[in-house]
Amino acid sequence: MTNTPAQNSAQLTEHEAGVPEQEVHLERVQVRKWRPAVALTSLTIVAFVLTVGFGNDESTVFRFARPNDFFLLPDLTLGVRVVGIVATGIMAVISAFAIMRTIQRQKVWGWLYIVFGALFIIDFLTWAAAGKSFSFTDLMIASVGLAVPLIFGAMGGVISERSGIVNIAIEAQLLSGAFSGALVASITGSLTAGLIGAMAAGMLVSFVLAAFAVRYLVEQVIVGVVLNVLVVGLTGFFYSTVMSENPELNSSGRLPRLPIPGLSQIPIIGPTFFSQTIIVYLMYAAVIIITIAMFNSTWGLRTRALGEHPLAADTVGIRVRRWRFWNVSLAGAIAGLGGAYFTLDQTGQFTKEMTGGLGYIALAAVIFGKWHPLKATFAALLFGFARALEQTLSAAGSQVPSELLLMLPYIITILAVTGFIGLSKAPAASGKPYAKQ
Amino acid sequence: MSNQVAQQAAVPEPPTEDAPRRDVGRELLHRLFNGTPMLSVLAVLASLVVGAILIGFTNPRVAEAAGYFFARPGDTFAALWQAVSGAYISLFQGAIFNPNRMDSVQQVLAPLSTTLYYAAPLIIAGLGVAIAFKVGLFNIGGRGQMLVGAGVAGWVGFTVPLPPVLHVAVALIAGALAGALWGGIVGLLKARTGAHEVILTIMLNYVAYLGIQYALRNPDLLRNQENNNPVSPPMMDTAILHSLPGFRVHAGILIAIAVVILYWWFIERSNLGYQFRAVGLNPDAARQAGMNVGLVTTLAMAFGGAFMGLAGGVQVAGQVTSGFTANIDAGIGFEAITVALLGRSSPWGTLVAGLLFGAMRAGGFNMQAAQQIPIDLVLVLQAFIVLFIAAPALVKTIFFYPKGARS
Structure with a gap:
């Protein structure tokens, strides 16, 4: 268990001192928490009505194989009605078990949620693509692809907000990273320089955010929103003037794919995770390092202190404003690298407003992930999956309205912040400027 | 020695008589420049x-x-x-004024008319952000509230046949109510669960955008049946804010001024407006004084949403009457934030800021056409x-x- 941001610093230190498990157990009042059981049951009912009630006798073909795999997985043909009945049946059993555990005042095992979720997705996919065939592996690849900038953005958001600065400007950092990555790589002819340029641009946005939030004590949300407008305007202006007059300034080319020998040939997993560009491998490293550093290093402890109780941090000699400034800059550099993914990995050139509001979804991932780097990463992957699902299904010609699928991340976030799916609470001092007395 | 001391003591004497006069000038300068x-x-x-x-x-x-x-x-x-x-x-x-085009009254006034044309929805939407600021809330959900308002006002405008003036009024009011609902949800959730309004409004922006897109693809809802594109049917003639012959400006600017006056009266003169300001200045003190902070929060977001919905209605009834797309908000929902900030949430300040930004839009398009400078410069x-x-x-x-x- 890691600290949730809701805890104040007093509890934080208590936790780190390691309170004996026994003591806590004795003091615990056992409450029946009905929300998980209710959620599981209602999802089961939704799945039953959709896939059995509105189901048909057609079947869906799932394709898995890719040419480079060690061995080729055969295609899987699933009947909509059969899958519907079997899957919702098992889901009903899990829901009943969850209700039973709740009555006994016990927690539902975590892995049951994963089984339930997998069943729900298989059932939904079979129903939504009824009578069609689609590649499951491509769906996974697209999910990760769409999640990469979200994860970078979310890491930037987590670091910034953990140190007490609300980062609405993730969108600006992504967009400036995309622009600067393409521009610098085109001018220098070096994609590595493009990556550095993207990080520098994200950092530059952060400098402005930090300067206004930390030095001039301006409302952070306002600075963030204005920075988003500013970067849309600036990149659009340069795109329509300098870049359109000199197309050679906007032809960076794309980073090469670097398949990891061996790992990249594992069916499904290989092409999804281990046949990517350097940006994606940097992302894995970033998530792992930030997660470990946030909870096991001096930097992490100080950063969390800044976000929860800056006065306490100041009292023990941490220079609040300076730390906040550099943490926000670091966050900007990471988000800027995520921006480079748009130009240097995906398209090879910059287009106007190409991030299309993904920075705001990254912000949603931060909140849904409860300001925890690893959880935020999973939230970003979930959002990426929802978008990939929409693309795959509309390409396969599904009858499900794509807009409703695209809405999912936003509705999930609303449910998360209002406490219907576990309450998300921000770091206590996030968004509050710190003026030394 | 004693002489020196006496001199030193005497030196400060004369300026004390002169000081007040000099300070007035300084004070005036200070006031002017600060x-x-x-x-x-x-x-x-x-x-x-x-x-x-x-x-x-x-x-x-x-x-x-x-x-x-x-x-x-x-x-x-x-x-x-x-x-x-x-x-x-x-x-x-x-x-504002183009000395090269002065052949007729229309030509002379055309730039100003274009400015007012763009300013009308900006002023109304700016007040939608300003009223939330007064309560200490940040309404960045203008886009969603405008889209919902535009969708409902548009639907009334092209399906419900009504007599001329009444039709516009009903359409605009319906749009305002839809916006109020969309904003009110945020206020209610904030008051009940403490969720941050910024996150809620950003998320609802996307939900509204995707919802309008869905409705515009669906011929039973908002799509024009004679067309396969995601565009609504044109507004009925009775539901249009008509412009003066030869000008672009329409009655929307009068509505904007009326809303500014209403906002001034509400904030400065009404009982509820006083509560709004009190909650904005110090919610704890307001609660101690017996005010219902949750209710004020909900109402502030609902009123803000109503202004935004009205701005969306003006968009479909005045600016784009030939059928709208999911981009009918034209970025006004976000620009409204800058309008309210520039106007410091005061009624007259927001009016002036809206006029300035309207002028920048009108001029920006002219600059793009005449000098090939992209309109993005205006955003910057x-x-x-x-x-x-x-x-x-x-x-x-x-x-x-x-x-x-x-x-």
């Missing part, structure tokens, strides 16, 4: 300078002349002056204006205020 209007003007000036740098930097003729800068530096400055002055003159000519100018306004200390540093006057 007052909000002066700082706003300086902020606009500073962002125009930033814009000039951008124009000069990207102008091909400036770059060409800079190539032989050391041989003939005058050429660079001449090209720079031409580029920048050309841009700002065309901005002015598009927004607006962003800088708000940044400078938000940090008066920065403006004072830029304009070399003496150190003592900067705090």
